[in-house]
Each structure stands twice: as structure tokens, then as C-alpha cells.
Amino acid sequence: MKKVIQITITERCNLNCVYCYENDRNTNIMSIDLAKEIIIKSFIEFSNIDFLEFDFHGGEIALTFDFIKELCEWTWSKKWNVPYIFHATTNGTLIHGDIQNWFSANAKRFSLGLSLDGNKYMHDLNRSCSYDLIDLDFFAKTYPYQPIKMTISPQTLPYLFNGVIDIYSKGFLLSANLAYGMNWDDNKLKTIYQSQLLELANWHLENPNNDLTSLIVDRGLSRLGHCIHHNQIQVHHKWCGTGENMCCYSVGGDKLPCQMFNSSSNTHYCKELLSQNNWIDIQVSNECKNCPILSICPSCYGTNYIKTKKIIKCADGLCEYRKIEAIASSYFYGKAITSNIKHKALTEYTSIQKAYMAIAIDYIQKTLL
Numbered sequence: 001m002k003k004v005i006q007i008t009i010t011e012r013c014n015l016n017c018v019y020c021y022e023n024d025r026n027t028n029i030m031s032i033d034l035a036k037e038i039i040i041k042s043f044i045e046f047s048n049i050d051f052l053e054f055d056f057h058g059g060e061i062a063l064t065f066d067f068i069k070e071l072c073e074w075t076w077s078k079k080w081n082v083p084y085i086f087h088a089t090t091n092g093t094l095i096h097g098d099i100q101n102w103f104s105a106n107a108k109r110f111s112l113g114l115s116l117d118g119n120k121y122m123h124d125l126n127r128s129c130s131y132d133l134i135d136l137d138f139f140a141k142t143y144p145y146q147p148i149k150m151t152i153s154p155q156t157l158p159y160l161f162n163g164v165i166d167i168y169s170k171g172f173l174l175s176a177n178l179a180y181g182m183n184w185d186d187n188k189l190k191t192i193y194q195s196q197l198l199e200l201a202n203w204h205l206e207n208p209n210n211d212l213t214s215l216i217v218d219r220g221l222s223r224l225g226h227c228i229h230h231n232q233i234q235v236h237h238k239w240c241g242t243g244e245n246m247c248c249y250s251v252g253g254d255k256l257p258c259q260m261f262n263s264s265s266n267t268h269y270c271k272e273l274l275s276q277n278n279w280i281d282i283q284v285s286n287e288c289k290n291c292p293i294l295s296i297c298p299s300c301y302g303t304n305y306i307k308t309k310k311i312i313k314c315a316d317g318l319c320e321y322r323k324i325e326a327i328a329s330s331y332f333y334g335k336a337i338t339s340n341i342k343h344k345a346l347t348e349y350t351s352i353q354k355a356y357m358a359i360a361i362d363y364i365q366k367t368l369l
Contacts, residue, residue: 006248010059015128019179052084062094089113092134118163122156147173160196197328208343220296225356239298260302292367330361
């Protein structure tokens with residue numbers, strides 16, 4: 001079992017992305033002594049865990065490179081009772097020269113992810129015209145197995161397919177998601193998303209050796225099919241590690257369920273969430289209980305809380321888009337299962353799981369189309 005410890009080391013950033021949810025950004029930086037204290041405490045608290053991952057979070061982490069260097073080298077100089085790695089996601093604009101050399105030298109014990117929002121046109125729309133400031137070759141060569149983090153805004157949605165293909169053509173893996181906290185109400189955007197995902201699903205069918213993007217990947221179709229076949233009530237399954245396999249420390253040292261709660265001033269509520277044993281019961285709202293894809297919905301607790309001060313109601317405006325994703329995923333897996341092509345995406349499934357997937361695919365197409 002792995003535990004992810006997110007450490008918010010700075011709230012500063014050198015970009016102004018269109019979808020940034022950190023509206024209260026300031027110049028605060030975590031003290032090095034507090035960071036060391038968190039490292040020590042984590043090794044003690046999670047001594048029974050198989051593996052620890054310390055994720056540096058910002059802001060832009062490269063603005064505090066000296067902090068990262070000192071903390072990592074201090075940690076590496078000590079002996080700990082649990083295997084671990086450091087990780088961070090960066091906008092890439094400052095990873096050059098000595099900073100780049102340090103990350104390259106420590107690539108086996110520090111994984112560095114890159115935020116890249118598609119091709120140059122898309123990325124510059126979203127992320128302050130910063131595409132040309134990034135050394136893409138460095139990330140491709142140094143971290144070939146670290147997926148690109150691609151965020152899709154309403155402005156870049158019409159170019160989604162081309163952006164995905166551009167990233168794949170550069171040799172990257174890809175994890176993509178729609179931006180939280182933006183206005184997705186326009187029905188034209190939903191139509192565009194449907195067409196873009198259909199095009200993407202067909203491309204994946206034609207390229208069976210490629211890894212799937214997170215927009216198409218199975219989110220539990222066999223589990224959904226099992227519920228339907230056995231006439232079981234759908235139960236929402238927690239999609240992320242928030243509050244259980246993951247926790248986050250703010251710049252000031254407050255312990256939070258994840259980084260999405262960084263803007264929360266209600267530390268008592270966050271402590272309450274961290275102590276929960278059953279997140280399934282507190283997540284599902286009355287509005288969600290009758291949803292046909294309840295058991296495979298990746299609702300974001302932090303976004304819900306930012307919008308409503310509660311995590312039990314889906315409040316990110318993406319419900320219809322999640323249904324569109326479910327349709328695209330069921331289309332892809334339906335075609336992949338019935339074709340004669342040995343697709344990489346199906347290698348991990350048993351024949352029984354595929355049978356349950358087929359039930360879920362038929363159900364989704366009947367209820368959502």
C-alpha cells in the first residue's frame with residue numbers, strides 16, 4: 001500500500017492559467033524546518049506502509065528550487081524505515097540550467113511531471129503563452145514513463161483530439177481532465193466533447209499498442225456490470241485517495257484531505273474528513289443517488305467543497321460531461337472486445353470481467369444514449 005503526502009511548499013506562481021483554482025495565491029513559502037518536521041512525522045505515522053510518495057505542491061515548485069534541493073538532500077542523507085520517492089508537477093518554464101541538471105542527476109529518486117495542455121496553440125491559450133519556455137526534450141528523455149498532465153478548458157476543448165495526438169507524437173504518456181471550476185453549461189461544448197472523444201476513441205482503436213488517455217480509460221465497467229447482473233444497488237466508489245491514501249499539508253502546516261482543500265479555512269472540518277472511515281456514505285447526495293453511472297463517477301470532493309462547503313454534492317458542473325466520457329469509454333471497450341485486434345487496454349482483464357464489461361456497455365448505451 002502506498003501513501004501520498006502532499007506538501008504545499010509555496011503559493012507563488014509565475015503563470016496565470018485560465019482555470020487556476022488557487023484564487024488566494026500569495027508569496028507564502030513553507031519553512032524548511034516545518035517541512036523536515038512533516039517528513040519525520042510521516043515516516044513515524046506511516047511506518048506500516050509499503051511505500052511513501054512525497055509530492056511537492058504549489059504554486060510553481062521551481063520558484064523554490066533551493067528549498068527543494070535542501071530538503072531532498074537532507075532526507076536522502078538519513079536512514080528511514082519505509083521506501084519512498086519525491087515527486088512534483090511543474091509548468092516547466094524554469095527547468096533549465098543548474099535546475100535541470102539537478103533533476104536529471106536525481107531522476108531515479110525524484111519524479112518530475114509536466115503540465116502541458118496540448119499543442120502550442122492550446123497550451124498558450126490556457127497557460128500564459130508559456131509553451132516555448134519549456135524544454136520538452138528534457139522531460140521526454142528524463143521522465144519517459146511520467147504522464148503529461150493536460151487540463152482542458154472550454155477554450156481548448158474544440159482542439160482536444162489534435163492536442164492529444166500532438167502529445168503522443170512527442171513520445172509522452174498522457175493524463176487529461178476537464179478543468180474544474182469553469183463554466184461548462186453551454187450545450188455546444190457538450191456536443192463538441194462528444195465528437196472529440198469519439199474521434200479519440202477511434203484513434204485508440206486504430207493504435208492498439210498505445211496506452212489510453214484518462215478520458216477513455218475504464219473507470220470500473222466490470223464492477224458496474226457485476227452490479228447490474230446481480231441486481232445490486234449501485235454504490236459510489238471513491239475515485240481518488242483523498243483523505244485515505246493521500247493527505248496534504250498547507251504552507252502553514254495544517255493537515256488537509258488533499259491539495260484541493262488548501263483554500264479552506266475550516267481546519268476542524270478537514271480534520272473531521274480525515275477521520276472518516278466510510279467516504280462512500282458521505283459522498284453521495286440525493287441528486288446523485290439515481291444517476292445511472294453512480295458507481296463509476298469520479299466526483300472531486302475538493303471542488304465540491306470549494307463550491308458548496310460540503311463534499312456530498314457534485315458541484316463542478318461536469319455531470320453531463322462524465323456521462324459523455326462513460327459513453328465514449330463504453331464505445332471504445334465495446335469495439336475493442338468484439339474486434340479481433342489484441343488491444344493493450346484489454347490485456348489485464350479476465351474473460352469474466354470482459355463479460356461484465358459487456359453488460360455495463362449495453363446498459364450505458366441504453367440509459368445514456
